[in-house]
Amino acid sequence: MTDPPTNLHLGPLSPASGPLYQQIVDGIKREVLADRLTAGSALPSYRVLAEQLLVSLITVKRAYEELEREGITFSRQGLGTFVAVRGNDRTRADRRAAARSALRSAIHAARQAGVTDRELIQMLRAELKSQPAETNDETIRGRAP
Amino acid sequence: MSASAIEFQSIQKSFGLAFSLGPLTLSVPRGSIYALIGPNGAGKSTALNMLMGMGEPTLGSIQVLDRDIRHGEVEIKRRTAYVSPDMDYRAWGTVGRAIDFVRGFYPDWDAARCEELQFAFGVHRDSRVDALSFGARMKLALVLALSRDAELLVLDEPTLGLDAIARRQLFAELLKFMTGEGRTILISSHQLTDLERFADHAAIVNQGKLLTSGRMDKLVERYRQFDARVLRDTPSGVPGVSVIDRQGDRVRLLVDADLVSANALELPEIEVLAQVPLTLEDLFLALIKSANNRSGWWPHMSAA
Numbered sequence: 001m002t003d004p005p006t007n008l009h010l011g012p013l014s015p016a017s018g019p020l021y022q023q024i025v026d027g028i029k030r031e032v033l034a035d036r037l038t039a040g041s042a043l044p045s046y047r048v049l050a051e052q053l054l055v056s057l058i059t060v061k062r063a064y065e066e067l068e069r070e071g072i073t074f075s076r077q078g079l080g081t082f083v084a085v086r087g088n089d090r091t092r093a094d095r096r097a098a099a100r101s102a103l104r105s106a107i108h109a110a111r112q113a114g115v116t117d118r119e120l121i122q123m124l125r126a127e128l129k130s131q132p133a134e135t136n137d138e139t140i141r142g143r144a145p
Numbered sequence: 146m147s148a149s150a151i152e153f154q155s156i157q158k159s160f161g162l163a164f165s166l167g168p169l170t171l172s173v174p175r176g177s178i179y180a181l182i183g184p185n186g187a188g189k190s191t192a193l194n195m196l197m198g199m200g201e202p203t204l205g206s207i208q209v210l211d212r213d214i215r216h217g218e219v220e221i222k223r224r225t226a227y228v229s230p231d232m233d234y235r236a237w238g239t240v241g242r243a244i245d246f247v248r249g250f251y252p253d254w255d256a257a258r259c260e261e262l263q264f265a266f267g268v269h270r271d272s273r274v275d276a277l278s279f280g281a282r283m284k285l286a287l288v289l290a291l292s293r294d295a296e297l298l299v300l301d302e303p304t305l306g307l308d309a310i311a312r313r314q315l316f317a318e319l320l321k322f323m324t325g326e327g328r329t330i331l332i333s334s335h336q337l338t339d340l341e342r343f344a345d346h347a348a349i350v351n352q353g354k355l356l357t358s359g360r361m362d363k364l365v366e367r368y369r370q371f372d373a374r375v376l377r378d379t380p381s382g383v384p385g386v387s388v389i390d391r392q393g394d395r396v397r398l399l400v401d402a403d404l405v406s407a408n409a410l411e412l413p414e415i416e417v418l419a420q421v422p423l424t425l426e427d428l429f430l431a432l433i434k435s436a437n438n439r440s441g442w443w444p445h446m447s448a449a
Contacts, residue, residue: 050323054320056178057323058346058360
């Protein structure tokens, strides 16, 4: 038997921060990445999560479909939706891809501004040094040997 | 058991020459919150009233919870709770007496739930009904409807007179209701921002006719808004594209992605500047505007 559905804390959703289903997808990925939702744990039913987050059932359903499509979760007919064993890795891979893409944009912007590669590396070092608390999140801790 | 909780099949009803409803075909999926949206006088209440035995369609048929309304009225009412702004409980004097009177009709009455709801909506047993504000009377009607273990809720303008806090409370209670198995809600309201967030499906009606319907998210994605600059006159109409606003040489276009091809806006007459996010309210305004101004999908656009 699996654990009972976890009480998810995704925080209040607001239409001002983009599509609501995407906020649910991002929130659940965050929970998976932080190991607050571990492989095999059950997500709440559509109806329960909709009631908790004050959004339509369709919104939650769509978020769950998206998570399943990305391999973060899987569903079993009549049993519910569960976090996939590799869900955490996939979320991490997603995040790394997003970080790499942001880095590429930064390089592009730097070249446009005539910043040399050496200067760019110095900039990166300075930025890393200036936000140690920010970078000291689950991503780093999770990866540390 | 049908997958629909409610089916309107090609219904028509006329009231002399002044107004006619239909032909209207709509099906409300079981297990969903379905929003019925339309301007005042679009026929929303007429349609909802028929579900509750107030008026029959001249043509067509209506099924509610797998029963025809012509034969299944008692069964339908046993399983359906209904709220409308016209409900009047003043004759019972106090809120408590109104509750005590109504609960006796329903074997599915849940007294504990009723207590919770009174607390949630701030409705007090000893208040005099005739001293209540319009909004507070609406809350009383909602307490009475939600205290039952109904399968179907038919809510005609339940947000009328409610402030933002009470509306949020109402939708929280509706989502709680939906956690039960096989529950369905059909709701009409002008609070489009709330409906966009809480309803699963929507139908937009105007002058007794259906303009569009579908899953809420798909509906808002199907239609797109663009801002464009008019470069020169265009006398030809493009089906699926309508001008919803215009200021000087700038136009705002509504595009129905189901009707147009991907390059529909690549026209020599216009230059598309940006895609603008679309809300349910934008869609509503645009559809009503273009329906009421049938003269053209693409009216003459002289670059005046």
